[in-house]
Amino acid sequence: MENNNINYSIKLMGLMIFTSVFLMQTGICNAKGLDMFKGVKQQVLRISGGTAHIPVMKEAAKRIMQFNPEIQITIAGGGSGTGIRQVGEGLVDIGNSGRHPTKTEIKKYKLKIYKWAIDGVAAVTNPKNRVKALSTKQLQDIFSGKIVNWKDLGGVDRQIDVYTRDKSSGTRAVFWKKALKKSDITDKANVVVSNGAMKTAIRNDPFGIGYVSVGFIDNHVTAITLDGIKPDMDSVKSGRYKIARGLYSNTKGEAKGLAKKFIDYLLSPDGQKLVLNKGFIPVK
Amino acid sequence: MNFKEKIAKFIFFSSSILSAGVIFFILGFMIILAFPVFSKGLFFDMLTGLWSPDHGLFGILPMIAGTVCIAGLAVFISIPISLGCSCFIFLVNPGRTGKFFKKIVEAMTAVPTVIYGFTGIFLLVPLVRNLFQHGSGMCILSSAIMLALLISPTMILFFIQSFSLVPKNYLNAVDALGGNMSQKFLYVIIPNAWRGMITGIILSSGRALGDTLISLMISGNSTAFPGSVMDSARTLTAHIALVIAADFDSIEFKTIFLSGICLYVMTCTGVILARITMKKQNFQRNNEI
């Protein structure tokens, strides 16, 4: 009797595993660029860092793991600073950053840098906001807390809610350097933890202003036209919109093994198409 | 036989020392890791300064103020609600309705804070933003309301418990003298149960101080010194969660341990105060009976 029960439960478990494997396999799977992952045995690839990278990372990981279920890829956010630090300390295999690692970081951690996409950073507001264009000076004044009301910019009579990112963010570093020209960011600004959280905050707050990676812009948020140039893929690609940066994946020393394969995949035609699909500009 | 006894006692003893030692170990550890701050003489500056890493300022005073404001306001909101609810459950309707409410309250104590944070961000933040026509809605008020909701169940249960410790013959005497419900509550129950109630308030404020997710999600996390309840603010706990991403060797990262020590001191003070009030209550009761 007991044996029967065990047999039954084993069968049931088998069925469940089969079903789940089956379900995993049914996803649309493009195997062309993935051949290099053939025959990789039981390996784990750990990735963390830049939050702008996440949509591309997750999709690439999904494709690779569907192609070869023995590969495990884990992806976490945390921001560019986290990515660089964690890869440097060996906590992860690939550390993503939305800014070029500094000289000291490269020297200290012996980083090898791979750039696989170009991305713009745009100031964003809620679509309900009438203000759709600003000058650099106005942007600086908003973020430093000199202009505090939308009324002064032709909007409604409401306080401006400034949103910024924590210091670990590469998006913040680039925006601060290139858009705000290193002027102050007010300490009254709300702090959010990722590009995604920034977008959610602006989407929900009709009086907010923040900044996200261009890859995150859709009809839920308005990208502010800065000095007459609208940030989108074309203007970033042509270099007319100046607040652009590379998306980097960093490894400690030369990339090897699975990490190398993963980066190679991102740089392959397949990977670059994926980059384009997610709203970033391919490097090749 | 004696040997076995010794072994058993040793096992029990060592595990209790282990579990008690953890907390001292944590404190020692925090102090050691924060030591560079002490040795550089930055300790006082950091405890009383403002936060602006771009200008080399790493003071956690705004966070301490934020923590105290948010937790204080939450307790302030929560006390009248808890008092009313516990009075209702204990006195007004101690029958089926009261018992049912008590069950709900007990169940609510276990709801994780991330759930409160999540619902708060969807329900409360837009409400506050539209109601007060000011700011983003991510502010001290919103997170204090959500925290009040989080700690009220604990407080209500503590209140009810200390009410029930009031000797039954006191209550019977009030009934015998023809006193009504409000007299029973105001003149007999509260004067006799207030120490227990204060213990409850202290312990629930400890919970409010130590919560991370609600303040991280709702309070806006700005590093400015809070000026009004509509301002965005950052608590020590949220500060830890945000700064742990920073470079390990940076001074910024060291503030984590400083914040940890601050929270630790606050918790200890709370526990000690709660112990004192509880002890006095016991003492008082022993004397009377």
Added chain:
Amino acid sequence: MTTKNWCQLCCKRAAPELNNGFGINNGYGINNSQGRIYRRRKFVNSLVMTASVLTTLFGLFWLVWLLWTLLSQGLQYLKPSVFYLATPPPGSSGGLGNAILGSVVMTFVGVLIGAPAGILAGTYLSEFARESKIAMVIRFANDILLSAPSIVLGVFIYEVVVVSMGHFSAWAGSLALALIALPIVVRTTEDMLHLVSNSVREAAAALGTPQWKITVSIVFRAARSGILTGVLLAVARISGETAPLLFTALNNQFWTHSLNAPIANLPVVIFQFAMSPYDDWQHLAWAGAVLITLTILIINVLVRVFLKTSKTVF
């Protein structure tokens, strides 16, 4: 208590009004003021009553509002696929299977580490140390651990385990959870053992049973369900704990095969998905929120059932 105290109490608090209020003593005295005071007292009484009912309704309103939103938002997204699919990349469908599994595993391991130590420590306090100085110190330390902010414990585990091991892991997360479970189990075990009546211990001791045997085979048996209650309470508490897991277990988008790797877990997934701009992620966050709340409510009901049975034992 002494009569003197009781008289003081009455005189101080209630007596001035009682003397006039009911007119028991001086029914014919000053009719006007008697009526006025009576009315005032009735008014105060109804005021207190109304205030109490109103605050209860007010508190209840928020709770119901919260639960209602949770249920109405969450239940519609709680599909079977939530349980067996892994968390998806943005824009595609998936479930919370890996997060649920991760939470269950970490809670289980956390309790497995925390509960035995907690039970032993609680037993020591109740059976061996009792009211000694060392027991006072341990109890005090336990109280602090009980109310220490969970994120502080998380930072501790991060530095001790994550940094020294060199990577985030389910082990680190479980250890952080164990630290949270520990004081709860210590406290409830001690309380529950106190409930076992002393005559049972004395009877056994009179038969010449050594103390460790009394503890293990008699006191433990009598307080069985009480101890289980403590463990369940700890499970309820740690299964929703988020803050320390943010930087110990981290998160993982996929199924985890090893406790040595970062692991997905429900609270952190809810946190990340709730803050995300993708609709399907937010739907999953609602589903997860309902799931976790219901689980904890069920554990609470179980606790109550166990407590009931434990009462019949004593």
